[in-house]
Every structure is written in C-alpha cells, then in structure tokens.
Amino acid sequence: MISSFERHGAMEKKKPVVLVNERYCKGCHICVEFCPTSVFEMRGFTAVVKNPEACIACMQCELRCPDFAVTVSQ
Amino acid sequence: MGFDYGKYIRPGKLPHIWCPGCGHGIVMKGLIRAIDSVGFSKDMTSIVSGIGCASRLPGYVDFCTLHTTHGRGVAFATGIKMAKPEMNVICVGGDGDGVAIGGNHFIHACRRNIDITYLIMNNNIYGMTGGQFSPTTPTGAKASTTPYGNPDPPFDIAKLAIGAGATFVARGTAFHAAQIDKLLAEAMRHKGFSVVEILDSCPTTYGRRNKYKSVIEMMNHLKDVAVPLSAAEKMTAEQLRGKVITGVLYKENKPEYASEYRKLVERVQAG
Amino acid sequence: MSKKVAFMQGNEACAHGAIYAGCRFFAGYPITPSTEVAEVLSAELPKVGGSFIQMEDEIGAMAAVIGASLTGVKALTATSGPGFSLKQENIGYACITEVPCVIINVMRGGPSTGMPTGPSQSDVMQAKWGTHGDHPAICLVPASVQELFTETVRAFNLSEKFRTPVTVMPDEIVGHMRERIVFPEPGELEVVNRPAPTVPPADYRPYDTSFGDVPPLAAFGSGYRFHVTGLNKAEDGFPTTRAGIVQAEEERQVRKIEKATDEIVTWEEYLLDDADIAIVAFGSTSRSARFAVNEARKHGIRAGLFRIITYWPFPEKQIADLASRVKAIITPEMNLGMTLHEVRRCVKGMTPVSGIFRVDGEPIGPAQILAGIREVM
Numbered sequence: 265m266i267s268s269f270e271r272h273g274a275m276e277k278k279k280p281v282v283l284v285n286e287r288y289c290k291g292c293h294i295c296v297e298f299c300p301t302s303v304f305e306m307r308g309f310t311a312v313v314k315n316p317e318a319c320i321a322c323m324q325c326e327l328r329c330p331d332f333a334v335t336v337s338q
Numbered sequence: 339m340g341f342d343y344g345k346y347i348r349p350g351k352l353p354h355i356w357c358p359g360c361g362h363g364i365v366m367k368g369l370i371r372a373i374d375s376v377g378f379s380k381d382m383t384s385i386v387s388g389i390g391c392a393s394r395l396p397g398y399v400d401f402c403t404l405h406t407t408h409g410r411g412v413a414f415a416t417g418i419k420m421a422k423p424e425m426n427v428i429c430v431g432g433d434g435d436g437v438a439i440g441g442n443h444f445i446h447a448c449r450r451n452i453d454i455t456y457l458i459m460n461n462n463i464y465g466m467t468g469g470q471f472s473p474t475t476p477t478g479a480k481a482s483t484t485p486y487g488n489p490d491p492p493f494d495i496a497k498l499a500i501g502a503g504a505t506f507v508a509r510g511t512a513f514h515a516a517q518i519d520k521l522l523a524e525a526m527r528h529k530g531f532s533v534v535e536i537l538d539s540c541p542t543t544y545g546r547r548n549k550y551k552s553v554i555e556m557m558n559h560l561k562d563v564a565v566p567l568s569a570a571e572k573m574t575a576e577q578l579r580g581k582v583i584t585g586v587l588y589k590e591n592k593p594e595y596a597s598e599y600r601k602l603v604e605r606v607q608a609g
Numbered sequence: 610m611s612k613k614v615a616f617m618q619g620n621e622a623c624a625h626g627a628i629y630a631g632c633r634f635f636a637g638y639p640i641t642p643s644t645e646v647a648e649v650l651s652a653e654l655p656k657v658g659g660s661f662i663q664m665e666d667e668i669g670a671m672a673a674v675i676g677a678s679l680t681g682v683k684a685l686t687a688t689s690g691p692g693f694s695l696k697q698e699n700i701g702y703a704c705i706t707e708v709p710c711v712i713i714n715v716m717r718g719g720p721s722t723g724m725p726t727g728p729s730q731s732d733v734m735q736a737k738w739g740t741h742g743d744h745p746a747i748c749l750v751p752a753s754v755q756e757l758f759t760e761t762v763r764a765f766n767l768s769e770k771f772r773t774p775v776t777v778m779p780d781e782i783v784g785h786m787r788e789r790i791v792f793p794e795p796g797e798l799e800v801v802n803r804p805a806p807t808v809p810p811a812d813y814r815p816y817d818t819s820f821g822d823v824p825p826l827a828a829f830g831s832g833y834r835f836h837v838t839g840l841n842k843a844e845d846g847f848p849t850t851r852a853g854i855v856q857a858e859e860e861r862q863v864r865k866i867e868k869a870t871d872e873i874v875t876w877e878e879y880l881l882d883d884a885d886i887a888i889v890a891f892g893s894t895s896r897s898a899r900f901a902v903n904e905a906r907k908h909g910i911r912a913g914l915f916r917i918i919t920y921w922p923f924p925e926k927q928i929a930d931l932a933s934r935v936k937a938i939i940t941p942e943m944n945l946g947m948t949l950h951e952v953r954r955c956v957k958g959m960t961p962v963s964g965i966f967r968v969d970g971e972p973i974g975p976a977q978i979l980a981g982i983r984e985v986m
C-alpha cells in the first residue's frame with residue numbers, strides 16, 4: 265500500500281495536459297488573462313498553449329472558457 | 339480530471355453561436371455541472387427557454403428541450419410540469435425575456451411556487467436584437483435605444499422574485515464560475531419555484547457601448563461588484579452602494595403547486 | 610341500456626366532448642362568452658386524473674397547452690375574441706412545431722373588446738390568418754349543442770392525426786344556448802391518438818418525412834430526447850436557415866392539411882336538390898337559415914341550405930359545385946362579408962352571390978334571411 269504522501273508525490277509527477285480546441289476557440293482572451301501561471305498566449309484569434317510546464321492544474325481555464333475549447337487532463 | 343461536458347452536449351452542435359467572451363457559455367457549463375451533480379436523468383429532464391441569445395442554450399444540451407416564444411418559456415414549462423410532474427423542469431433565458439415581455443409569467447410562477455428552476459442570464463441588455471436597453475439596464479447606461487443614457491430605473495430581479503413568492507432565490511455571476519453550479523444544484527434540489535439570476539456579460543452589445551473596453555474588463559467588473567451575502571451582512575449601506583449581493587438570498591419551504599394539485603386530484607377521485 | 614340524455618349549454622357540452630376525446634389538460638384565462646368551458650373542466654378534469662390550470666393570461670394559457678401536449682397529453686384551451694388575438698403567436702408556434710392542441714374560440718363581437726356578450730361570426734378569417742407566416746388551419750363551426758360536443762371530439766382527432774392546432778368556433782349563441790344532448794357511449798365516436806414513434810430513440814427525428822407528411826411525435830419523458838424550436842427547422846428538429854430545407858418544411862406543413870381536405874371538410878345540405886337559391890351559412894345563423902328556407906318553400910320559392918361545418922379548409926369544391934346548380938347564393942353572417950368573400954372566390958362568377966350582414970350584437974333571424982331571398986328572386 266502506498267501512503268497518501270507517496271500518492272501525492274506520484275500525482276505530482278503526472279504532468280497536466282492542457283489542450284485548446286482551435287475549432288471552438290473564439291479568442292476571447294479569458295484563459296490568457298485568468299491563468300495564474302501564464303500558460304496561454306494569443307496567436308492571431310486563437311489561444312495557444314505556450315508554457316505547458318507552468319500549469320499547476322488549477323482548472324481556472326477549463327472552468328471559465330465560454331466555448332468549451334480548453335481541457336485540462338492528466 | 340476536468341469535467342466531461344461531452345456527456346451532455348449534443349454531438350456536432352459546437353461551436354455555439356455566442357460571441358467571443360459572451361458569458362452565456364460559462365453559465366451553460368455551470369448548468370451542465372449542476373444537473374450532473376444532482377443526478378437528473380436526461381430522459382426525465384426538460385430544458386425550456388424563450389427567445390434571445392441566452393434562450394439558445396437548450397439547443398446544445400441533450401435533454402428534452404424546448405425553445406419557445408419570447409418571454410413565454412416559464413408558461414410552457416408550467417404546462418410540462420403540470421402535465422408530467424415527474425419531469426425535472428428547468429427554464430432558462432435572458433433578462434429581457436424573463437422580466438420584460440415574460441414578466442407576467444415570471445411573477446405568477448413565483449406565486450404558484452411550481453417546482454421549476456428558472457435560470458436568468460442577466461446581461462442587462464437585449465443582446466440578440468443588437469443592444470437595446472432592458473428592464474435591468476442601469477439608469478444612465480448606453481444602449482442602442484438610449485443614446486443619451488438610459489432614463490429608466492432597473493428591476494432588481496431577486497427582489498422581484500422574492501416579492502412575488504418564489505421560495506428559492508439566488509444570485510451569482512459569470513465571473514464566479516465555480517459557484518454557478520453550486521447555486522443551480524441547490525435550486526434544483528429545492529422543491530418549489532427557484533430563481534437563479536446569474537449576472538452575465540454581453541461584451542458585444544453592452545460592453546462596447548459602455549465603459550468596458552474588453553471581455554476581461556467586463557469579467558473584472560462582475561468580480562468587483564459581487565459581494566457574498568455573508569460579507570454583505572457585515573457591511574454598511576454606504577459600503578454596499580453599487581455592489582450586488584450574491585449567494586442564496588432567500589429560501590423557504592412552502593407547498594409546491596404541482597404536487598398540491600395532484601393531491602387535489604386524489605381527493606376528488608376518492609370522492 | 611338507455612343513453613344518457615341531458616339538457617345543457619353548448620359550452621358545457623364542449624367541455625364534456627373534450628373529456629370524451631381524451632383531453633386531460635386545460636389551461637385558460639376567463640373571458641365571456643367562453644368561461645363555462647373552463648368552469649366545467651375545472652370540475653371534471655380532476656375526476657379523470659387530468660389537470661386544470663387558470664393561467665395569468667391567454668398567452669400563457671396557450672403556452673402551457675403546448676407544453677402539456679409535448680408530454681403526450683391531449684390539451685385544450687378556450688377563449689373568445691381578445692383572448693384569441695393574444696393566443697395567436699403561440700398558435701403559430703404550435704403550427705410550426707407541429708404540436709397537437711385544440712382551441713375553443715366562442716365568437717363575440719369585435720374588434721377589441723367589442724361586444725362581450727353579443728354573438729358574432731367575425732373571427733373566421735383570424736382562425737386562418739391570425740398568426741403570421743404561412744401555416745395550415747383547421748377550423749370547425751358547430752351549430753348545435755350536440756354538434757359542439759361531437760365537433761370538439763373531431764377537433765382532437767384531427768389535431769392528433771395531423772399534428773396541428775385545431776380551432777372550434779361556436780358563436781356566442783351556440784356556446785350559450787341550452788338544448789337536449791344525447792351523450793355518445795364510450796367507443797361510439799372514434800377517438801384518435803397521435804401515433805407513437807416506431808424507431809428506437811437514437812434514430813428518432815421529430816420531423817422525419819420518411820414517415821410521410823405527418824411524422825410521429827414522441828412525448829417528452831418517454832425516453833425520446835429531441836429539440837423543439839419555433840425557428841425554421843430541419844427534420845432533426847434543430848434550427849436551420851438552409852433555403853431548400855426551409856422551403857420544403859414550410860410546404861409540407863401546409864400540404865399535410867391541404868391534401869387531406871376531402872377527408873377533413875364536412876358540410877350539410879338541406880333541400881338543395883331542386884333549389885334555385887342556396888343559403889350558405891354556419892353556426893346559429895344556419896339555424897335561422899333553415900327556418901327561412903322552410904318558409905320560402907311554403908311560398909313556392911325553391912330555396913335550400915348549404916351549412917358549413919368545417920370552415921377551414923374551406924369547402925371550395927362543394928361550393929363551386931353548388932354554384933353550378935343554383936341561380937343565386939346568399940351568405941347571411943354575423944360579420945361584414947367574410948364568408949361572402951370566400952364563397953365568391955369559389956364561385957368564380959358562375960352565380961351571383963350576395964350577403965346579409967349583421968354586426969350589432971343581434972342574431973340574424975329568419976325574417977331577415979327571407980327578405981334577402983325575396984330580394985334576389
């Protein structure tokens with residue numbers, strides 16, 4: 265059995281995967297603005313993932329994107 | 339780890355019609371999470387709306403959905419609930435839909451206390467028709483039909499609902515996205531007419547004409563004006579000026595209309 | 610077993626006809642001279658497990674009726690002039706979404722508040738053209754208490770069969786008069802229920818024309834999930850602006866009724882076989898006309914009566930045929946020439962057509978019709 269501490273440690277090793285669905289993104293800037301670690305930037309009219317390593321899996325982007333365009337998975 | 343909206347969104351219906359940064363999409367996500375958390379079955383849940391940008395919501399979600407006429411969503415929903423009380427009935431729409439043209443249906447549904455959850459996406463404007471003022475547009479604000487500033491005083495939807503007899507009234511904002519599902523879930527669990535007003539943003543027709551330069555400014559405005567009820571209770575009237583109180587504002591248990599009517603039917607049938 | 614016989618008012622008979630037809634939901638708003646329909650149903654519906662709701666206005670009542678019908682329940686509303694006007698937007702909604710429902714409009718004088726207690730026949734054009742856009746219309750105009758019962762049953766049957774709103778329009782006199790009525794036994798009159806879908810839920814499309822011009826309608830809460838909108842829609846029920854689809858759907862909605870005209874249209878002929886003069890009338894006016902025809906015949910005038918029972922679709926063929934057989938047609942009606950206009954359209958100049966109109970809240974009596982007959986002789 266692994267301890268909760270170990271499990272936490274194991275989880276931390278799994279990197280969150282942030283994806284922007286370009287077909288859905290309307291370029292509102294919301295994810296760019298509200299990501300606490302500046303993972304996104306705008307490229308033309310769509311958001312793109314610029315710093316995937318910085319993601320702390322806070323889920324703000326997924327929660328706030330009005331267009332179902334951002335997903336964060338592990 | 340994220341929420342799987344795909345379980346509830348109808349295949350092939352995205353992207354939706356709403357403008358970049360329109361708060362309606364954020365609210366729709368909250369509604370989906372709320373339905374998921376209360377466990378309403380898709381087959382036994384009906385989502386009804388009137389007309390407007392907000393009222394386009396039902397087309398995207400996989401339930402028994404009804405997009406009706408302007409302002410009449412609550413009245414159609416009343417027919418569904420009365421004819422099939424075992425269905426979960428949710429009505430959604432905008433501020434214009436709900437408290438201008440639909441105001442009469444709204445207050446009477448409150449009065450009856452019929453078990454319908456009514457989600458009002460209040461963006462303070464008639465978005466769909468290009469930004470005419472609505473009954474919730476602040477006095478002085480610019481709209482396409484108030485070029486010199488709005489001469490009308492606005493409604494407070496929550497007060498209107500409480501005054502008319504709704505037994506659950508809550509308010510949230512599109513900025514406080516994580517709270518939307520909590521408020522809606524509690525509203526859905528409540529037996530009676532529940533009203534959830536979400537202060538929303540229409541960057542295209544409201545923000546543009548008023549002082550909000552961007553989608554983000556509108557979102558930040560929602561963040562700034564909202565004061566949770568618990569905090570508001572400790573604030574003075576002066577401190578609360580220009581603020582909007584959020585959270586569950588009113589809750590009361592009272593006989594619910596559709597089930598009371600069923601009791602009447604049983605009484606009559608028993609002779 | 611002898612049949613149940615009663616002496617009752619037209620509006621009461623209408624309410625009982627609705628129950629006989631399987632109506633289990635009523636939503637309305639009180640208005641003279643239709644209110645008795647609501648009053649009787651507020652008492653009768655709970656007895657059969659149905660629901661009655663008095664709404665905040667006629668708009669809401671029409672909305673609630675459509676909502677109820679979408680759950681698979683037969684639903685009714687009853688109103689009069691001003692209320693009929695208020696219902697129009699949602700009647701259009703029922704037309705385009707193809708949701709069965711029945712509207713009783715007991716005709717009183719108008720426009721506007723007009724003459725609340727006076728009889729009228731001036732809503733017949735509104736029954737066809739009242740809501741905006743192209744749409745089908747079925748409208749029945751009974752002339753007796755018994756017929757108000759049976760036509761209400763037929764209205765439900767047509768509405769269920771063709772997935773469309775159906776209007777029953779007695780004038781105030783028919784709605785309020787008291788007559789003997791013989792209640793049909795259960796099973797004696799046909800009762801039609803809308804066909805249920807035969808495909809599994811995953812394959813269901815609410816406007817699937819592979820089932821013909823009237824696709825089956827599933828009920829909300831029956832395992833079938835679908836979308837209903839008042840926007841122009843495709844076969845799957847979702848909004849579309851694709852020109853070809855919109856055109857085809859609009860045409861189908863009108864066609865489904867048009868091509869069933871022979872099946873829907875009903876009328877009664879009285880002493881027309883050898884007639885020189887035909888009276889074309891409906892509702893209470895047709896009762897006076899029958900009397901006038903008898904009187905005319907006593908004076909050697911060969912008059913006859915063509916009584917319209919189905920006003921929409923209008924009995925075009927029958928009126929055209931009538932025109933080829935008689936020397937003159939007279940249309941007495943409690944309006945300023947609505948039926949005259951329709952009849953002339955069908956007659957196409959073959960025969961002279963004249964009208965007798967009355968809009969002062971008084972019925973058109975036999976003497977007035979008889980005078981009209983004499984005039985064209």
Ligand SMILES: Cc1ncc(C[n+]2csc(CCOP(=O)(O)OP(=O)(O)O)c2C)c(N)n1
Pocket residue numbers: 389390391392393408431432433434435436459461463464465466467472540
């Ligand atoms: C009977 C009727 N009157 C007017 C309209 C035009 N109309 C469509 S949507 C709308 C306003 C919608 O505003 P709101 O309900 O606030 O929704 P929003 O678009 O802001 O989300 C109006 C006036 C209509 N469709 N039907």
Ligand code: SF4
Pocket residue numbers: 284288289290291292293294295296310311328329330331332333334359
């Ligand atoms: S929040 Fe969504 S729609 Fe807006 S820019 Fe980011 S991904 Fe695009």
Ligand code: SF4
Pocket residue numbers: 280282298299300301302303304318319320321322323324325326336
């Ligand atoms: S989950 Fe949080 S940290 Fe990660 S990208 Fe989204 S907003 Fe940024």
Ligand code: SF4
Pocket residue numbers: 355356357359360361362391392461465466539540541542543544
């Ligand atoms: S007009 Fe306003 S309310 Fe309508 S979709 Fe655009 S931003 Fe949203």
Ligand SMILES: [Mg+2]
Pocket residue numbers: 390432433434459460461462463464465472
């Ligand atoms: Mg609005």
